[in-house]
Each structure stands twice: as C-alpha cells, then as structure tokens.
Amino acid sequence: MRNTGPLKVTKVHPLFGAEVSGIDITRPLSAREFGPIRAAFEEHSVLLFRDQPMDDEKQVQFSELFGPLETTGSSNPAAGTKFQRQSNLDIMTGEPIPPDDMRMIYQKANYFWHSDSSFKHVPSLCSILTARVCPPEGGNTEFLSMRAAWNALPPALQATIHPLIAEHSLQYSRDRVQKGILSAKAIAELPPVKQRLFRDNPVNGRRALYIGAHAGFIVGWPRATGEALLYELSQRADQPEFRLSHAWREGDVIVWDNRAVLHRATYYDTVKYKRFMQRTTIGGDLPTVPQ
Numbered sequence: 001m002r003n004t005g006p007l008k009v010t011k012v013h014p015l016f017g018a019e020v021s022g023i024d025i026t027r028p029l030s031a032r033e034f035g036p037i038r039a040a041f042e043e044h045s046v047l048l049f050r051d052q053p054m055d056d057e058k059q060v061q062f063s064e065l066f067g068p069l070e071t072t073g074s075s076n077p078a079a080g081t082k083f084q085r086q087s088n089l090d091i092m093t094g095e096p097i098p099p100d101d102m103r104m105i106y107q108k109a110n111y112f113w114h115s116d117s118s119f120k121h122v123p124s125l126c127s128i129l130t131a132r133v134c135p136p137e138g139g140n141t142e143f144l145s146m147r148a149a150w151n152a153l154p155p156a157l158q159a160t161i162h163p164l165i166a167e168h169s170l171q172y173s174r175d176r177v178q179k180g181i182l183s184a185k186a187i188a189e190l191p192p193v194k195q196r197l198f199r200d201n202p203v204n205g206r207r208a209l210y211i212g213a214h215a216g217f218i219v220g221w222p223r224a225t226g227e228a229l230l231y232e233l234s235q236r237a238d239q240p241e242f243r244l245s246h247a248w249r250e251g252d253v254i255v256w257d258n259r260a261v262l263h264r265a266t267y268y269d270t271v272k273y274k275r276f277m278q279r280t281t282i283g284g285d286l287p288t289v290p291q
C-alpha cells in the first residue's frame with residue numbers, strides 16, 4: 001500500500017495550513033483513520049496531501065467523509081454533477097479555450113478573495129481541489145487566514161461588525177469581472193442570501209472574519225457605506241503574513257475550510273499551458289443567520 005505509516009501533520013505556515021502525510025486518501029478510509037484528518041482540518045484550516053492520484057470516483061469517496069456534497073449550478077461547465085471544473089480545457093475536445101471566450105472570462109472572478117458558496121443560504125463547510133493537470137508555472141491557489149484577520153481587527157471594529165449582516169450573491173462577484181456576465185437563469189437559481197460577518201468554529205470556538213467577493217453590501221445600511229465597510233475589512237484582512245500561496249504539483253489534494261479562510265486563483269498562461277483541477281464542495285449544516 002502506498003503512503004502508509006504513521007499519520008504526520010506538519011505545519012506549513014506560522015498561522016495556518018498543514019501538510020498531511022503517511023496516509024493514502026485515494027482508498028476508502030475507516031472512521032478511525034479519518035478522525036485525525038478531520039481534527040487537523042478543524043485546527044489548521046488548510047490541509048495539503050501530496051502524491052494522491054485522484055480520479056472523480058476516488059475524490060467523491062474522500063470528499064464524502066467530510067459530509068454531503070453540493071451539486072454544481074448552471075454557471076459551471078460541470079453543471080449538474082458534484083464537480084466544479086477549474087480548467088482552461090474544453091470539456092469536449094480537451095483543447096485550450098481561447099482567452100476571449102466567455103468561459104475563460106467568467107473564471108476571472110476566481111482571482112478575487114472569496115469563500116466558496118458563501119452565496120448559498122447554508123454556506124459550505126469546505127472545498128477539496130485535486131490537481132489533475134498542472135501548468136509548469138503560475139496557477140497557484142492562495143489562502144488567507146480569516147482567523148488571523150479577525151484577531152487583528154481593532155476591538156471597536158469587531159464590536160461594530162458583530163451584529164451586522166451582509167448580503168451575498170454570486171452576481172456581486174461576477175459583476176466585478178464584467179457587469180451582466182451571469183445569465184438570467186443563474187441569477188434566478190441563486191437569490192441573494194444573508195450572512196453574518198464572522199463564523200465560529202464549533203469544535204474549538206475560534207472566530208473568523210467572514211467576507212469575500214460574493215459579499216455585496218450591509219443589510220440596513222446605505223449601499224455605499226456598506227460597500228466601504230466591506231472594502232475596509234477586505235483591505236485589513238489581506239496582509240502578506242496572513243497569506244499562504246500553493247504552487248500545485250499533479251497529485252496534490254488540498255482541503256480548505258470555507259468558514260475560516262478566503263482563497264483565490266492566480267494567473268497562468270492559458271494559451272501555452274494546460275490546467276485541469278477538479279473541485280468538490282462539502283455543504284455546511286446551518287445558516288449563519290435566520291433568512
């Protein structure tokens with residue numbers, strides 16, 4: 001058996017993130033084997049597993065250990081499946097999609113810091129991304145510790161935002177790329193939802209700032225004032241020392257906690273290189289606020 005031995009969890013950044021080794025996650029895991037992985041997830045927020053050659057079936061099997069999977073909306077090429085496809089390759093031909101194609105322009109929203117599915121009434125627990133084909137350079141995924149971001153806020157600002165509710169929508173993040181880019185069908189599927197500006201981890205109680213590109217404004221505030229507050233919070237959160245940048249190798253698997261980190265994609269040459277990543281998203285169990 002590959003990759004077996006004592007499970008090892010090694011921190012990769014002073015604030016968050018860990019590499020987990022000594023386990024083969026492409027095979028079925030017992031509850032006893034999964035327990036320490038789940039505990040490491042609650043503690044470190046981002047888990048990296050190397051040399052795990054995933055296919056779709058194995059990825060679903062591993063992902064379901066964290067909980068039921070979300071299905072994908074009509075705005076992704078993998079609509080109706082359990083996968084969010086992150087790729088510059090045409091799903092039918094396998095060849096690179098031209099950069100001016102709407103499918104590529106649409107993906108640019110991933111360059112903004114966001115929390116996957118914060119635009120859903122019950123936002124997601126975590127996402128799992130597996131590297132199937134990687135460019136030799138670029139295409140990193142970056143993570144931002146929102147626990148560190150929360151802790152760094154002045155207490156008066158923490159008190160100000162504690163009772164506030166933000167409205168999130170997929171439309172808000174897509175409009176940042178190009179106004180009106182989202183189809184009427186996709187908009188109708190996902191009406192705006194309300195979210196608190198923080199999330200507490202139910203296991204260890206650690207609080208994280210909860211914002212990101214899907215957050216549009218503050219409920220009950222003038223729109224411009226709410227946007228200004230969200231902008232200020234995002235600027236305060238985006239400190240280099242709160243960031244973790246991952247350069248992908250084929251066979252890498254990363255699990256990140258959407259309650260505790262924001263993430264973003266970074267540039268790669270989509271004409272020259274091929275990139276194919278598969279994401280599964282595990283649903284959360286509770287809304288952050290009554291709707």
Ligand SMILES: [Fe+2]
Pocket residue numbers: 110114115116263
């Ligand atoms: Fe994402």
